[in-house]
Amino acid sequence: MITVEHLTKRYGSVTAVDDISFTLETGHIYGFLGPNGAGKSTTMNIMTGCLAASAGEVTIDGHDIFEDARQAKRLIGYLPEIPPLYTDETPWEYLSFVAQAKGIPAKQIPDEVARVVAETRLDEMAGRLIRNLSKGYRQRVGIAQALLGSPPYIILDEPTVGLDPLQIIEIRDLIRQLGEKHTVILSSHILSEVQAICESVLIIAHGRLVAFDTPQNLEKMLTAAGRMTLCAEATPDQVQGLLAGVREVTGCEVQADEAAGGCRAELTLQGDANAAARAIFLAFAKAGRPILQMTPVRADLENIFIELTEDEPSGKKEPIHESGI
Amino acid sequence: MKAVFKHEAGLYSHGLLAYVFGAFLLEFIGIGAMLYNINAAVANFEYALGTFCIGFVALVPILTMRVLAEEKKQKTDQLLSLLPLSSTDIILGKYFAMALVFVIPMLVACVYPLIFSLYGEVYLPTSYGALIAFVFLGLALIAIGMFISSLTESQGMAAGLCVVVMLFCCYSASLADYIASTAFNLVALVVIAALLALLVRRLTCSDAAGILVLVLCLAAVGVVWLVNPDSLATLLPDLMSRLSLFERFYTFVNGVFDVTAIVYYLSVAAFFLFLCVQSWEKKRYNG
Structure with missing residues (x-):
């Protein structure tokens, strides 16, 4: 279980994330939805320990990401928005380094790398230099890196951005497969993507959590106005x-x-x-x-998204909270 | 740390940089040995090292410019931050990999005095004493270069800054001789205090910390001025001579094995590695 409590991040006078709290249970696919600059990536970076928070707490299965970072990070696999790849290496070399850094015993590394390479269908590209791979394959290498060590939580920041339609379908299929074994949290500003993949949606706007529920419940709630x-x-x-x-x-x-x-x-x-x-x-x-x-007439996720995120930053309102999961 | 070290060492072994660095290092030492030990038939290998230690001005930037700047530029620093590694693990792993790249050619250079001893009388203790000091001097300078690389995303900027700092390190003792007047000393000390405050401001992103450092430095200068105004004329030259890394190396070249200098080199390396860790951590706090 991932618990985020009163998370705040300030850059000088700018508040990027403003007092966000939520709990993510295991075994679901969650979607982080929000317009560009809403604070999705900042929240994810803090949740994965890449960024320090100005205030608040994040615990991963009881391990504080700031106090007990090493243990908490072992439970998370993270693909940042721009896959952090050493382009002068082959996927195999890159993944072997990440596996070692994650503390996987040396003897198990070849098998573990082979497993994630197979899982992300990188077999044919494992020996090529990363700089020669297409964006789709680079994204797969990034996802493979997140899967090493089988962490229970996989966090993917805009995993399909910049991909062609075929690659988007492939990555979505891959995410669905991951959802069978891991808790997946993915961020996107593509509404159809979140609607198609995620069981539960967190909508962030102006650094605040404005809704957290299943797409179906959100639709129902906004139909209540009728x-x-x-x-x-x-x-x-x-x-x-x-x-x-x-x-x-x-x-x-x-x-x-x-x-x-x-x-x-x-x-x-x-x-x-x-x-x-x-x-x-x-x-x-x-x-x-x-x-x-x-x-x-039911509001689709697009209407909900527009309705919840178009408010002025100053207009603080209570988030619509999870009811189904 | 082991994972980062192995990874960095692997990157050096695949790339050209380590080989270029090693080749230039051996070339500098080789030219020195040729001029002093072969052409001039001087039996002291340490003189070759003493003359051509200026090669560090070009060599250190070559080795260190990309080490952290490139990680920031390629955004791979985010990978290192999300892995279960501490900032100290990351910095030390990278530093020891660079140290390895530096030490391997130095092991080759260790053979030179032995070769010369086959053809004449070479006093090996002073030669190897200077070689050991040369390695520690290099390790201290590499730590400084690494810190400079941590301040920017641009390899070019890191290299340029590093050359300037290396030149200053190299000639600080000579420059000290030109600083004679009290007024010039005062101005120079104020400028140094301001630069130090700017550095602290950049590392901490705190105006208060920068101002505090500036005030403390200026207060220290003020106290010296009030207590002993005459000493101000020699304060900066003394400081520059005492802190000079290269000046201490010349003690070894003159045949004295100065253990305090080795401790000083290790302290400088540790201090700048500490600053590197702080600089790395800063990104976590400021994005």
Whole structure:
């Protein structure tokens, strides 16, 4: 379990990370989401011991990353945003050095390097100089470095940035595979990527944690404000008249739409979405006007992201917190 | 530390740098030996070392310029920071690898006095005494060069700064002779205090620490001025002569094995390695 408590990082008068707290359980894939400059990389660098914090604590399975750095770092594999590679070496030489630095016994190093090379599908490139490898393969070397010693926590900072679509798919598949054996924490500002891979999302904006939940729960929460699309066999006037009698409907835009069966309405609701749907259904049924379609409008992760991160830095608000995991 | 040492030694063995450094080092010593021991038929190998120790001005920057600056530029310093290694492990591992690159050609140079002894009377104790001091002088200068490399991301900048510092180290005792007047001493001491304060400010990123060092240095100069104004005229020259690394080496060239000089070289090396560790740690705190 990774515990981050009241983590703050200041550079002079600039606060890059502002009092962030969260707990990451084992066995999940977590996504760090945030616009550029939000504080994702800084948070990850502090969590991995590359950077000191101005205040706060980070513990990895009970080991403090600042006080008990050596032990805590053994539990983490980290791929920084720019893979830190010695380009004059082959992946094999590079990985052998990292393995030794991680304290893997000398006799086990060749087997361990072979394992991560196979796992990241670097076999054909293991003997070439890193400077001659494509960006995708360099990224794999960086991930292989993080996997050495089988640390329980793998932290990947924007692992797909700068890759072509095919390479992105390959790296995503690799991350999914890693998620079966390790706790994976990856940062990205690509929403679809996080939605596709991660079981839980932490959204960071202006150095603060503004949300921490599953993508599904976040969508649900932001649907609570409530919008619904309705298609019915009725004229716009009839629809407006029927909806006027439903207390949960606070606003509606109705227009005639033959393709939708008569008319289409965009509703704004208050209160419980299911109660509103029931009341609308009963009102239309009583009037003998068939409802052909009634769909709650759900915010996708993109809308949630925009809504949560577009606030001014000064507008401090309580983070939306995890409920599902 | 062992992992970093092995890795660095491996990088040196694959690259050209160590071989160029070794070749130039042996060339400098070889030219000295040729001029003194072969052409002039002088039996003292230490004279060759004494004359051509100025070669360190070019050699130390060659060896040290990339050692930490390149790590910063390539962002591989982040790898070292995320591995379960302490800053001391990293700095010492790198330093000992450079020391190895320096000592291997020196082992070759150790054969020279033996070769000369085949053709005439060579007093081996003074030759080997000077060789030992030469190695310790080199180790101290390499630590200084390494610290300079830790201050910048640019190899060129590190090399240029290192050449300037090596030249100063080499000629500080000679320069001291030109500093005669009290006024000049005072100005020079204030400039040195300011430079020291700037260095501390850069290492700690704290204005308060820099100002504190400046105030302490100026206060010390002020106290000397108040207590004994005459001594101010000789304070800087004395300091420069006493702190000169090269001046102490000439004692060995003159046939005296000065243990305090060896201790001094080791202290200088330890002090600058300590500063290297602080400089490395600074990046963790300031990103």
